[in-house]
Amino acid sequence: xxxxxxxxxxxxxxxxxxxxxxxxxxxxxxxxxxxxxxxxxxxxxxxxxxxxxxxxxxxxxxxxxxxxxxxxxxxxxxxxxxxxxxxxxxxxxxxxxxxxxxxxxxxxxxxxxxxxxxxxxxxxxxxxxxxxxxxxxxxxxxxxxxxxxxxxxxxxxxxxxxxxxxxxxxxxxxxxxxxxxxxxxxxxxxxxxxxxxxxxxxxxxxxxxxxxxxxxxxxxxxxxxxxxxxxxxxxxxxxxxxxxxxxxxxxxxxxxxxxxxxxxxxxxxxxxxxxxxxxxxxxxxxxxxxxxxxxxxxxxxxxxxxxxxxxxxxxxxxxxxxxxxxxxxxxxxxxxxxxxxxxxxxxxxxxxxxxxxxxxxxxxxxxxxxxxxxxxxxxxxxxxxxxxxxxxxxxxxxxxxxxxxxxxxxxxxxxxxxxxxxxxxxxxxxxxxxxxxxxxxxxxxxxxxxxxxxxxxxxxxxxxxxxxxxxxxxxxxxxxxxxxxxxxxxxxxxxxxxxxxxxxxxxxxxxxxxxxxxxxxxxxxxxxxxxxxxxxxxxxxxxxxxxxxxxxxxxxxxxxxxxxxxxxxxxxxxxxxxxx
Numbered sequence: 001x002x003x004x005x006x007x008x009x010x011x012x013x014x015x016x017x018x019x020x021x022x023x024x025x026x027x028x029x030x031x032x033x034x035x036x037x038x039x040x041x042x043x044x045x046x047x048x049x050x051x052x053x054x055x056x057x058x059x060x061x062x063x064x065x066x067x068x069x070x071x072x073x074x075x076x077x078x079x080x081x082x083x084x085x086x087x088x089x090x091x092x093x094x095x096x097x098x099x100x101x102x103x104x105x106x107x108x109x110x111x112x113x114x115x116x117x118x119x120x121x122x123x124x125x126x127x128x129x130x131x132x133x134x135x136x137x138x139x140x141x142x143x144x145x146x147x148x149x150x151x152x153x154x155x156x157x158x159x160x161x162x163x164x165x166x167x168x169x170x171x172x173x174x175x176x177x178x179x180x181x182x183x184x185x186x187x188x189x190x191x192x193x194x195x196x197x198x199x200x201x202x203x204x205x206x207x208x209x210x211x212x213x214x215x216x217x218x219x220x221x222x223x224x225x226x227x228x229x230x231x232x233x234x235x236x237x238x239x240x241x242x243x244x245x246x247x248x249x250x251x252x253x254x255x256x257x258x259x260x261x262x263x264x265x266x267x268x269x270x271x272x273x274x275x276x277x278x279x280x281x282x283x284x285x286x287x288x289x290x291x292x293x294x295x296x297x298x299x300x301x302x303x304x305x306x307x308x309x310x311x312x313x314x315x316x317x318x319x320x321x322x323x324x325x326x327x328x329x330x331x332x333x334x335x336x337x338x339x340x341x342x343x344x345x346x347x348x349x350x351x352x353x354x355x356x357x358x359x360x361x362x363x364x365x366x367x368x369x370x371x372x373x374x375x376x377x378x379x380x381x382x383x384x385x386x387x388x389x390x391x392x393x394x395x396x397x398x399x400x401x402x403x404x405x406x407x408x409x410x411x412x413x414x415x416x417x418x419x420x421x422x423x424x425x426x427x428x429x430x431x432x433x434x435x436x437x438x439x440x441x442x443x444x445x446x447x448x449x450x451x452x453x454x455x456x457x458x459x460x461x462x463x464x465x466x467x468x469x470x471x472x473x474x475x476x477x478x479x480x481x482x483x484x485x486x487x488x489x490x491x492x493x494x495x496x497x498x499x500x501x502x503x504x505x506x507x508x509x510x511x512x513x514x515x516x517x518x519x520x521x522x523x524x525x526x527x528x529x530x531x532x533x534x535x536x537x538x539x540x541x542x543x544x545x546x547x548x549x550x551x552x553x554x555x556x557x558x559x560x561x562x563x564x565x566x567x568x569x570x571x572x573x574x575x576x577x578x579x580x
Contacts, residue, residue, distance in 0.1 A: 001162055001194040002026035002049055007063035009044050009053055018044045022063070024213055024224045026162075029192040031184065031208055033199065033227075035236055036215030038459050038489045042198040043089070045215075046164050049196060050086040051077040068161055082111055085155030086164040089460075089487055090407070091147045091171075100142075100150050101126075101135045107158045118157075125153040128183050130176070141336060145172045145360030145515070152180060156187075163187070165197040169204050170486045171406070173359045173515045174550045177204050184208065200489050203238035203518065203554050206231070207255050227254055236490050239518060239554040242567045259558040270573050271562050324383070325350050325478045325509030326371055326401070331380035333366055333533075340366040341533045344380070348509045350477060353500065355520035355541065356513040357551050358530035364513035365406070367530070368480045371511070372403040385477050398428060401478040402471030404464070406486065409455060411467045417458075418451035420470060428474035439469040442499045460487030464496070478509045485516045497522045521545060521553040521565035541565065 007022040019041035026032045034042050047053040051072045054061045065072045068083045085107075088094065097103045104125055108118045126132045129149045139147060148171040155163065163184070169177035185208050187193035199205045206212075212230040214223040223230060231241045231252055240259050244252040247266055253259035324347045331344040341363045348354055356364045369375045370382055373389030382389060384401040392400070405411060414420040421435035428434070439446050443465040455463055464484060471479065481500075485493050493516075500523050504510055514520055520527060520541060527544040529537040529551070537544050542563040545551045555564050564570055 001028040001068060002196060003064075003066045004045070004048075005064040005066075007045075007048065007061065007065055009041070009048060009059055009061050011057070011059035014059075018059075019215075020219065022222055024222060026194055026196050028161075028194050029188060030210040031188050031195040031197065032224075033197055033202075033205060033209035033212045034215065035198070035202065035212055035230075035234065036489075037217050037236060038200075038461055038487075038492055040215040040217060042215060043166055046086070046166050046196065046198055047088075048072060049162070049164050050084050051075060051080050052086070081107070081160075082158065083161045084164060085158065085160035085162070087148075087151045087155055087166065087168060089167045089170065091151035094151050094154065095139050095147075098138055098140075099135075100131060100137055100139060103139060103150055103154050104131075104157050107154055111158055113158070121157045121159070125157050128156070129153045130179055141338075143361040143365065145176055148172055149176065149180065149360075156183075159191075160193070162194040162196070165195065165199075167199055167487060168197060169199060169201060171360075171483065171515070173357075174204075174517060176360055177201075177515075181205060181208050200236075200487065200493075201238075201516070202236065203240065206238060228252060239567055240558065243555060243558060243570065246567060246571060256554055256557045259554075263558050266570075267559055267562060270559065270564065270570065323350075324348060324385075325352070326382075326384045326511070328371075328382045329380055331367075331370065331382055332378050333363075333370055333375060334378045335366070335375075339533050341370070344533075344535060346528065346535070346538075348478070348511065350507045350509050351504050353504050353510040353512070353523050353525050355524035355527045356511060356530060357515070357517075357520060357527055357545075358536075360515075362530040363533040364530055365482055366533075368403060368482055368511065368513050371478070372401050372480055373397055374403075395427065398471075398474040398476060400476055401480065402474065402476040403480040404467045404471055404482065404484060406482045408463045408467035411470060412455040412463070415454055416452045417449060417455060417466060420455060420466060421473075424470040424473040430473050435469050435473040438472050439466060442469055442472075443495060459492075461489075461492035461495070464488070465499075468499070472503075477507070478511070479503065480511045480513075482513045483515065484512060485514065485519050493519060517545060517551050517553045518566075520551075521556065522568075527551075 003025045004022045008017045008020045010017040022045060034045060036042060044053055047057060048061060048065045049067055053059065055076045061073060067080060070080060095103055097106050101122060104122045105118050108121065126135055129152065131149055131153060134142065134146060139150060152168060169180060172180060184195055188195060206227050209227050211224055212227050214230050214234055216235065228251055231237050231254065240254065240256060241252050243259060249262050253262060326348040328344050328346045331341055333341040344367065356367060358364060366375060370377060371384055371389060373392060376390040387397060387400045389397060389401065412420055414423055421439065424435040425432050446462065446465065455466060458466065484496060488496065497519060500510055524541040527541045528535055529544060542565060545553065546556050546563050553565055555566055
């Protein structure tokens with residue numbers, strides 16, 4: 001169905017090809033997963049299938065890419081639209097209409113399909129992707145994850161023979177990601193759709209792949225094989241494979257189910273005769289914060305349910321507000337007749353890392369935007385370090401709180417890295433060079449990036465690090481990050497986790513709105529679950545995520561009922577040998 005024959009792509013101005021000597025085939029009716037470290041050319045390979053490379057991006061394509069027998073060098077994207085559907089990393093760049101239903105129908109209108117067929121396919125897609133309740137909603141009012149589902153749906157309705165997906169679950173909560181991946185699996189198995197997909201969160205997708213195409217670094221040849229064969233040699237791998245490698249299991253498990261069947265001896269070795277939680281991150285620090293009494297665990301099926309229930313009581317600490325990096329009391333936000341937040345009472349202390357989790361549309365981004373003053377509360381109060389965000393001038397507010405948005409480029413407006421850093425220094429009244437020093441401290445590899453590089457030419461990880469450095473230049477006591485691991489591979493995510501841990505050690509309070517359960521397990525002291533704009537759970541990470549099948553990390557699921565969250569915790573417990 002999709003054939004790459006000795007493909008190389010060199011962009012204008014580049015001294016070396018972005019990808020070179022790519023030669024493999026994606027058979028009809030298979031799902032092939034494209035994996036590899038950031039910067040190895042995965043997006044370039046995907047875009048060459050749809051004709052975006054080179055017809056839209058420019059550059060030189062050598063070799064041959066064919067889809068259903070059509071050569072992409074001689075067929076432009078519009079001439080491939082009936083056989084190839086593409087969803088990139090940024091769904092907003094794909095939308096051409098205003099509402100969900102219109103967007104789902106647009107592609108079929110362009111192909112001239114009959115109205116009755118269009119209506120039927122729109123209804124099928126709304127049901128498949130759980131978008132029925134959003135059909136009349138303006139796309140601009142949807143959460144990032146909801147927009148991602150609409151983007152996927154818009155390319156499904158024309159029933160293409162091949163789907164090209166770049167990070168399709170990066171903006172989705174775990175439950176929504178499973179729903180989307182289940183739909184993709186049905187398309188492959190029931191309809192014979194061919195899917196080529198790149199995804200950094202391998203823990204979500206590896207079990208659905210028929211084959212994996214590995215793009216190693218250092219210009220090594222692409223390797224194609226079964227998931228088991230590739231994971232045995234891949235430099236990127238999910239926690240379940242990491243745990244299997246550490247324990248010496250052969251063959252390596254690829255799913256939680258397979259790993260649990262092998263983990264009995266490991267559980268006994270870790271905690272013989274007990275299920276106590278490991279010490280370290282995930283336990284509340286000995287410092288002033290809310291007192292929490294949970295009556296019972298929160299069932300996962302109730303996350304996002306329309307029925308509002310109180311599962312625990314929260315008593316605010318009597319500590320004075322000056323001890324808090326952030327504090328909200330009975331905070332409610334109403335937007336366009338929607339209760340985005342309802343009665344949110346939270347406190348956050350210096351040095352504490354809090355993960356905001358919940359389904360798409362639960363109110364996570366709204367809460368961050370309220371804390372940074374972009375959205376005023378409808379009722380209740382919000383303070384960050386004693387300041388009232390929506391009433392504080394931006395030049396003063398940046399010294400209290402900083403936000404790194406879902407799309408870091410939304411924070412970057414200059415033409416070069418040097419200009420961004422100079423502007424950050426000026427805005428924060430910091431000494432010249434402060435931002436650039438922070439940038440290289442956060443990511444030492446940035447020393448090799450020329451000052452005149454445009455931010456759009458940076459990798460996802462580099463762009464995120466630049467935005468983080470810009471925010472940190474003012475040294476705000478409270479740092480907010482909205483989905484910070486989108487587009488990051490495991491190595492880049494590990495570097496980010498280390499940087500955030502160091503910032504917390506220095507006393508910065510950190511709030512992450514994230515669907516990345518592995519990141520939350522790695523760095524969060526505390527997890528707050530939101531549903532329909534309300535808090536439904538608030539407590540130590542080890543308690544909250546383990547009690548939720550949807551938000552539990554892979555290691556937690558494998559080693560339950562013990563409360564281990566990460567492979568690093570397990571390695572520390574086993575000692576220097578790293579083996580049971």
